[in-house]
Amino acid sequence: MSEHILEMSNIVKEFPGVRALDDVSFQVKTGEIHALVGENGAGKSTLIKVLSGVHPNGSYSGRILVDGAEQQFQQIRDSEDVGIAVIYQELALVPQMSVVENLFLGVERGKPYAIDWDTANSEAKKYLHEVNLDISPKALVRNLGIGKQQLVEIAKAIAKKARILVLDEPTAALNEQDSANLLDILRKIRAGGVSCIYISHKLNEVIEIADSVTVLRDGKTVSTHDMHGPDRLDEPRIVSLMVGRELTERFPRVEHTPGEVVLQVRNWSVQHPDDSNKMIIDNVSFDVRQGEILGVAGLMGAGRTELMMSLFGAYGKRVGGTLALRGKELDIRNPGDAIRAGLAYVTEDRKGKGLVLGMDIRHNTTLAALRAFSKFAIIDLFEEIRITEEYVQALRVKTPSIEQKVKNLSGGNQQKVVLGKWMLTQPGVLILDEPTRGIDVGAKFEIYKVMNELVAKGVCIVMISSELPEVLGMSDRVLVIHQGKINGELHWSEATQEKTMTLATGGVEK
Amino acid sequence: MTHEMTHDKTGQSSLHMLQDQLQNNMRQYAMFIALISIGVIFTVLTNGVFMSPRNLSNLLLQTSFIAILAVGMVLVIVGGHIDLSVGSIVGFTGGFAAVLQVNYGFNTVTVVILTLVLGAVIGVWQGFWIAYRAVPAFIVTLAGMLIFRGALIALTGGQTIAPLAPGFRAIGQGYIPRLFVNVDAIAGFHDLSFLIAVVAIAAYVVLEIRVRARRKSFGFTNLPIPLFIAKIVIVAAMMWFVFSIMVNYRGIPYSIMILMALVLLFVYITNNTTFGRHVYAIGGNREAALLSGINIKLKTFYIFVIMGGLSALSGLVFTARLNAATAGAGNLFELDTIAAVFIGGTSMRGGEGTIVGAIVGALVMASLNNGMGLMNVSSEYQLIVKGLILVLAVWFDTSSRSSNA
Ligand SMILES: Nc1ncnc2c1ncn2[C@@H]1O[C@H](COP(=O)(O)OP(=O)(O)OP(=O)(O)O)[C@@H](O)[C@H]1O
Ligand SMILES: [Mg+2]
Numbered sequence: 001m002s003e004h005i006l007e008m009s010n011i012v013k014e015f016p017g018v019r020a021l022d023d024v025s026f027q028v029k030t031g032e033i034h035a036l037v038g039e040n041g042a043g044k045s046t047l048i049k050v051l052s053g054v055h056p057n058g059s060y061s062g063r064i065l066v067d068g069a070e071q072q073f074q075q076i077r078d079s080e081d082v083g084i085a086v087i088y089q090e091l092a093l094v095p096q097m098s099v100v101e102n103l104f105l106g107v108e109r110g111k112p113y114a115i116d117w118d119t120a121n122s123e124a125k126k127y128l129h130e131v132n133l134d135i136s137p138k139a140l141v142r143n144l145g146i147g148k149q150q151l152v153e154i155a156k157a158i159a160k161k162a163r164i165l166v167l168d169e170p171t172a173a174l175n176e177q178d179s180a181n182l183l184d185i186l187r188k189i190r191a192g193g194v195s196c197i198y199i200s201h202k203l204n205e206v207i208e209i210a211d212s213v214t215v216l217r218d219g220k221t222v223s224t225h226d227m228h229g230p231d232r233l234d235e236p237r238i239v240s241l242m243v244g245r246e247l248t249e250r251f252p253r254v255e256h257t258p259g260e261v262v263l264q265v266r267n268w269s270v271q272h273p274d275d276s277n278k279m280i281i282d283n284v285s286f287d288v289r290q291g292e293i294l295g296v297a298g299l300m301g302a303g304r305t306e307l308m309m310s311l312f313g314a315y316g317k318r319v320g321g322t323l324a325l326r327g328k329e330l331d332i333r334n335p336g337d338a339i340r341a342g343l344a345y346v347t348e349d350r351k352g353k354g355l356v357l358g359m360d361i362r363h364n365t366t367l368a369a370l371r372a373f374s375k376f377a378i379i380d381l382f383e384e385i386r387i388t389e390e391y392v393q394a395l396r397v398k399t400p401s402i403e404q405k406v407k408n409l410s411g412g413n414q415q416k417v418v419l420g421k422w423m424l425t426q427p428g429v430l431i432l433d434e435p436t437r438g439i440d441v442g443a444k445f446e447i448y449k450v451m452n453e454l455v456a457k458g459v460c461i462v463m464i465s466s467e468l469p470e471v472l473g474m475s476d477r478v479l480v481i482h483q484g485k486i487n488g489e490l491h492w493s494e495a496t497q498e499k500t501m502t503l504a505t506g507g508v509e510k
Numbered sequence: 511m512t513h514e515m516t517h518d519k520t521g522q523s524s525l526h527m528l529q530d531q532l533q534n535n536m537r538q539y540a541m542f543i544a545l546i547s548i549g550v551i552f553t554v555l556t557n558g559v560f561m562s563p564r565n566l567s568n569l570l571l572q573t574s575f576i577a578i579l580a581v582g583m584v585l586v587i588v589g590g591h592i593d594l595s596v597g598s599i600v601g602f603t604g605g606f607a608a609v610l611q612v613n614y615g616f617n618t619v620t621v622v623i624l625t626l627v628l629g630a631v632i633g634v635w636q637g638f639w640i641a642y643r644a645v646p647a648f649i650v651t652l653a654g655m656l657i658f659r660g661a662l663i664a665l666t667g668g669q670t671i672a673p674l675a676p677g678f679r680a681i682g683q684g685y686i687p688r689l690f691v692n693v694d695a696i697a698g699f700h701d702l703s704f705l706i707a708v709v710a711i712a713a714y715v716v717l718e719i720r721v722r723a724r725r726k727s728f729g730f731t732n733l734p735i736p737l738f739i740a741k742i743v744i745v746a747a748m749m750w751f752v753f754s755i756m757v758n759y760r761g762i763p764y765s766i767m768i769l770m771a772l773v774l775l776f777v778y779i780t781n782n783t784t785f786g787r788h789v790y791a792i793g794g795n796r797e798a799a800l801l802s803g804i805n806i807k808l809k810t811f812y813i814f815v816i817m818g819g820l821s822a823l824s825g826l827v828f829t830a831r832l833n834a835a836t837a838g839a840g841n842l843f844e845l846d847t848i849a850a851v852f853i854g855g856t857s858m859r860g861g862e863g864t865i866v867g868a869i870v871g872a873l874v875m876a877s878l879n880n881g882m883g884l885m886n887v888s889s890e891y892q893l894i895v896k897g898l899i900l901v902l903a904v905w906f907d908t909s910s911r912s913s914n915a
Contacts, residue, residue, distance in 0.1 A: 017731070314801055336803035345801065353801055356794035358861050367791055368802040370784045377784045385728050401730055421802075 004065075005030040005195050006051075006164055011062035013046055013055060015408065017400030020046040021060070022219040028164065028212075033186060033196045035206040038216035039242050039440040040412025041398040044199050047216070048166055052086045053079040066164070083163035087153045089172055089411070089438070090351065095142035100124040102141055103156050127155040131185050145300060147178030154185060158194075165189065166197040169411070171205060172438045173348075175300045175466050183209050201412075201440050203235050215241040243442040251473030252445065254452045258476060259290030260326075262460050263429050268321030270310045280316065281307050282484045288429060288460045293451060295475025296464040298504050303484040304464045305348060308431050312338045312345040325428070339368060344427035346418055348434040348464070354418040357407035361399060362388040364406050364417055369424040391420035396446065411438040419447065423454070430454060432463045436470060448474055468497050482506045537855045540906065541870050544853065548874060552881030559884055563759040569873075569880045570755065571682070574765040575600070575828045577872035579847040580854070581776050582820035584868045585813050587851055590793040590860035591640065591647035593814070595654030596821045596847055600840030602658040603629050603825035608671035608835030611678060618677040626822050632658070633818020634811075641810040655844070663837050672834035681768075682830030685761040700761035707753035710770075711746050718742055765827045769869075772820075776865045789813060794861030842893075846875045849900040852907055875899075 006028040013021040021043045028034045036044050049055045051064065053073030064071045066082050073079045079086075093102045100120050109120040124137035131151045141149060150170055157165050167186075171179040179202070186196055186209060200206055206213060213233055215222040222241050225231050239247045266285045272278035280303050288294050298304050309315030311323060313332040323330055325341055332338045338345070347353040355364050365388045366373075373383040388402045395416040399409060406414055415438060422430065432451075436444045451461055451474065465471045471478055478490045480503035488503040502508075552560040559565060579596050586593045607625040610616040616624070632654070639650045673679075689701045718738075725732050733741065756762045780786040788809050791799040800806055824843075829835050854871030856863025878899065882892045 312801075334803070334805070335801050336805055339803040347801060353795075353797040356791050356798050356861065358794045358857075359790065363787065363790075367787070367798075367804075370787060374784050379782055379784060379787065381782060382724065382728075389728070403730065 003029055005067060007063075007065040007068075008047070008051065009063050009065075011047065011050055011060055011064075013043075013050055013060040017404075020219055021050070024062075024216065024219065024221050026214055026221065027224070028195050028197060031190060031193045031195055032211035033190055033198055033209055035198045035200065035210035035213045036216065037200070037203070037206060037213060037238060037242060040416075040438075040443055041410040042216040042242075042440075043219040044216055045168055045410065048086060048168055048197070048199070051079065051166065052076055052084060080160060083161060084166065085157035085160055085162035085164070086166040086168065087150070087157060087170060089169045093141045093149055093152060093156075096140065098138050098140055099128070099135065099144075099152055100137035102152060103127060103137070103159050105156075107160070123159070124155075127159050128152075130158055130188070131155045132181065145178075147174050147181065147300070150174065150178070150182060151185065154182075154189075158189070162194060164195050164197065166199075168199045169201065169438055170198075171200060171202055173434075176468070178300070179205065201438060203238050203441065206238065207233070207235060213238065217242060217244060239441050242440065247442060247445065249445070250441075250469070252448050252452060253473065254456075256292050256455055256476050258292040259458075261287045262290050262326055263288040263462075264322075264324040264327075265311065266322045266324075268307070268311070268323070269319050270306065270315070271317045271319050273316055279319070280484050281310060284321070284481075284484075284486055286479055286486060286489075288462055290460055291455050291458055292476040293455060293461045293463060293474055295471040295478040296462060296481060297466075297468065297471045297478055297500050298481035300466065302481045302504065304481050305433055306484075307481070308345060308433060308462065308464060312343055312431065314338075314345070339425055339427075342426075342428035343431065344368070344422040344425050344429070345431045346422050346433060346435055348437065350414055350418050354421075355406050355414060358405060360405050361392065361397065361402045361409070361417055365391055365402075365421050365424060368421055369426075372424075372426075387424065388420075391424060395420050395450070396443070412440055412443055415439055416443070416447075419450070423450075428459060430459055430461045432461060432465075434465055435463060436465070436467070444470075468500060472497065472500070480504050537907075538867065541853055541855060541867065541874070545870060545874050545877065548877045548881065552877065552884070556881065556884045560881055563755060565880070565884065566755040567759045567763075569876055570752075570766055571763055571831065572880055573872050573876035574763070574769050575682075575824045575831070576843065576846045576850055576875055577769050577869050578772060578820055578824040578827065579843060580850040580868040580872045581772050581865055582817040583847050583851045584776075584780075584854075584856055584863050584865055585789055586647070586817055587848075587856050587858075588793045588860055588863045589789045589810060589813050590796065591810070591813070592848070593636075593647065593651045593817055594844050595636065595651040595658060596817070596824075597840040597843035597845075598655045598658035598662065599629065599632055599818065599821035600825040600828055600843050601835075601838070602662040602665070602840075603632075603822040604829035604839050605662045605666045605671065605835040605837075607678075607826055608674065608829055609665060611674055612671050618675050621678065622681075622826060625826055626819055629818045629820070629822020629825070630815050631818070632821070633815035636818065637811040637814030640814060641807040647814075662839070666835060666837060668837045670834050670836050674830065674833055679830050679833050680764055682765055682827045683833070684764050686764065686767060688761065698758070700757050700759075703753065703757045703761040706762060707750065707757060710753070711749050714749065715742055715746060765831070768823070768827070772823075773865055773869060780865060785809065785812065790861055792860075845896065845900065846879070847872075849896065849903060850875045852900070853903045855907070858904060858907060871903075 004027045008024065008026045011021050011024045024043065024047060026047065036047070038044050050060050053076045056074045057072035071082060094105065103124050104120055108115045109123060121137045128135065128137065131154050133148060133151050133155065135144070135148065141152065144152065171182060174182065183205060186198070190196060198210060210227050212224060212226055214224040215238065225233050227233065264287050268281055268284045269279050270281035272280040284307060296304050306315055310318055313334045323332060330341050332341065351357060356367070362384060366384050370379060373380045373387065385402065392399065392402055397413050397416045399413065406417055409417065419435065436447055439447065455461060463471070463475065472492065472495050476492055478492065478495050478500060479486055480488045480490070480500055482504060483506065487506065490499060549560070583593060583596070603625050606628055607621050610621045610624060611618070636650050636654055639645045640647045686702055722732055722738065732738065756766070788799065788804045791802065791804060792806050792809060796806065825840065828839060850871035851863065851868045852858070852871070853874050854864065854867030854869070856868065878896060882895065
């Protein structure tokens with residue numbers, strides 16, 4: 001047995017117009033956590049898809065060795081058979097099924113044709129215990145929070161006796177607590193001799209947990225570093241290796257001078273979807289001023305997304321409250337009304353709600369703003385191309401052409417397309433829900449700069465974010481939401497992580 | 511921008527590009543290949559009768575009423591719905607038209623207008639339930655299939671209603687007139703049709719060249735020149751083949767003129783209008799379309815009104831062709847239409863599909879009907895064959911999609 005459980009050498013993978021992997025070599029030692037970092041579109045996910053058989057043998061060149069034996073995966077099944085399990089950012093659980101059903105899906109316990117539920121349940125308890133999950137195996141997956149679902153996925157991989165566990169941006173959608181928990185589990189798994197490949201844009205986590213780090217840039221391996229050895233990396237070093245230059249500032253803070261009130265929300269209440277006696281948004285009032293960034297902090301499930309979606313006319317049943325834009329009270333019944341009034345909402349769920357994946361970049365970019373360059377419902381196709389090109393360049397979307405289908409873009413580049421789509425509607429109020437989720441450090445910085453530019457032009461921005469440094473680094477004011485109510489407001493100069501967390505967990509400001 | 515970077519990569523060689531093209535457009539080529547192989551098979555099996563000018567002209571006439579339905583069905587399926595009622599609506603609207611003319615003596619123009627209005631009203635009815643009452647289209651149109659078949663039988667008392675005025679018959683049987691050449695000639699050179707063919711082909715070539723120039727000015731990748739010329743030549747040749755059938759035999763039928771106008775109109779609608787774009791977005795991702803401010807209900811409603819109107823148009827053409835309305839008219843047209851749309855590359859899951867593809871699909875289905883008719887295959891076996899073809903077409907669709915995911 002060799003020191004390396006996995007060796008991938010000289011991998012080249014091309015798509016029409018893109019060389020996604022260009023002679024990548026990558027080795028994972030037995031029982032280590034190996035982080036894979038790189039900018040959006042660097043080729044991380046593609047490398048994993050080559051490893052897992054999503055891109056079958058023959059569609060790429062290069063060699064894959066597991067335990068020194070060459071592998072030629074034709075399909076996902078083949079890679080699973082040698083102990084490779086991949087957890088993608090989009091979870092692959094069946095929400096309507098219970099935890100135990102999901103755990104053993106396809107490998108049901110018991111005799112052929114008849115599932116032995118007692119065995120299944122007791123085994124499930126064991127695996128759930130291994131990932132520190134204290135839930136009943138019979139709980140329905142859809143009733144679990146996203147952090148717990150993530151852990152169920154890991155338990156599922158353990159149940160399959162995975163020896164190489166791959167996690168592609170597992171913590172992108174998790175809050176800090178769930179992320180920390182997940183990292184703990186990974187350590188535990190590592191202690192059991194399982195190797196992990198860990199992809200993340202959260203570099204502090206990478207530093208915290210990785211034994212080795214490999215940096216990819218433009219489809220090439222830049223370097224691999226032993227994090228316990230002399231060439232260990234710190235965060236600035238990783239960033240400079242990723243983007244190829246130094247990046248000193250994280251948040252480009254600009255002094256804004258907030259003007260008149262643009263958006264005024266008063267006593268906003270929205271019914272809970274499952275229980276008409278409860279309010280999911282309870283009597284919320286706030287203002288947003290011209291030329292400011294209002295941060296919205298809170299825990300997962302506090303109701304931040306629901307609040308903004310309901311203002312946008314896309315969520316739930318409003319039972320009370322008013323919304324006024326520049327002093328004019330509005331009755332927004334659907335997103336169409338909201339867009340016409342000058343609101344824009346960048347959703348946190350880009351694949352589910354933000355993009356039409358089968359359409360190309362151009363059609364996605366213009367979807368919410370078609371009216372602006374069409375006359376009598378006839379689209380000016382050339383104007384459409386021109387404008388899309390402009391936004392693609394301004395946001396530096398990495399793509400061979402604007403005719404590329406968005407499902408072929410890397411995650412971060414998809415996010416940029418969604419941003420461009422809503423900037424194009426020329427909104428007066430831009431609501432951003434987790435705008436930098438899955439975006440690399442360099443691109444984050446660019447997005448922050450774009451936000452500042454918009455604010456300078458007089459747009460006001462409302463930004464929901466679960467990344468506290470981002471909220472604190474970019475906002476002029478921070479609203480903290482707890483269980484559907486505003487539990488406090490902090491000016492940026494007084495806002496700290498501790499204060500914000502206290503408010504977010506229902507505490508009172510001292 | 512990454513344009514420079516990708517230009518030198520994609521500009522590698524024509525051969526590489528051809529490979530990419532073939533891989534990416536497998537789906538489109540497959541349907542032409544299917545069409546050509548069906549043609550060859552039937553030509554052999556019928557000792558050449560299938561390829562005779564008379565039969566091919568007949569085949570085009572048979573294609574027209576399914577193709578008219580297929581144009582609308584593309585919108586329905588791209589929008590994420592289905593319409594099972596089109597066959598019954600064809601029968602009902604055709605019966606309505608025949609009753610108006612035969613029993614009440616209405617002139618042809620009035621009959622045509624009233625029938626199209628009836629089709630649209632039926633579309634309003636079904637669209638209302640689907641769009642505004644959220645009853646799945648499958649159910650609403652399944653009900654419509656029963657309702658309008660019943661309505662047809664009630665209307666005609668199960669009798670055949672005939673004959674129609676010559677002007678009405680011309681919609682389904684007539685040909686555009688000649689300009690100069692001998693008026694009575696049945697076969698032989700048809701000058702006006704020839705003119706139309708030349709104009710159409712020239713327009714196509716000019717359009718392709720202009721699009722190419724514009725794409726170039728935007729820095730988009732284009733086919734290498736030799737491939738580009740090859741493509742134009744092949745498409746023009748295919749267009750000429752289709753037109754030559756009509757130029758050499760009686761000329762272009764009115765129903766084909768109607769179809770060509772519809773195709774142009776709907777290609778334009780799908781590519782250049784906000785409505786078309788919205789339909790694709792709704793079918794591609796309903797949630798994203800909703801959040802983009804698209805009025806999904808209204809667009810869905812429009813889709814079904816259009817489908818109703820086109821069903822009535824198809825009903826007119828079909829009734830005119832038979833010169834009669836019967837209780838069985840339009841039976842199983844929904845099958846031919848839906849099959850045509852899927853063969854033409856429209857995705858089962860919505861969001862993807864083209865009008866031109868559906869027309870080719872309609873040709874495939876009409877060729878099957880026509881060829882099996884020539885071979886005197888009995889109707890029960892025709893059903894079996896068509897059913898199998900439908901399964902194969904959708905299987906091909908799903909498998910070719912999952913493999914390049
Ligand atoms: N199926 C595909 N067809 C065409 N291009 C693709 C396809 N999949 C990936 N690409 C391209 O390959 C490159 C690498 O993409 P990949 O998804 O591996 O990036 P990534 O490193 O995971 O980025 P991110 O951090 O944004 O997730 C990108 O330029 C992307 O557009
Ligand atoms: Mg990725």
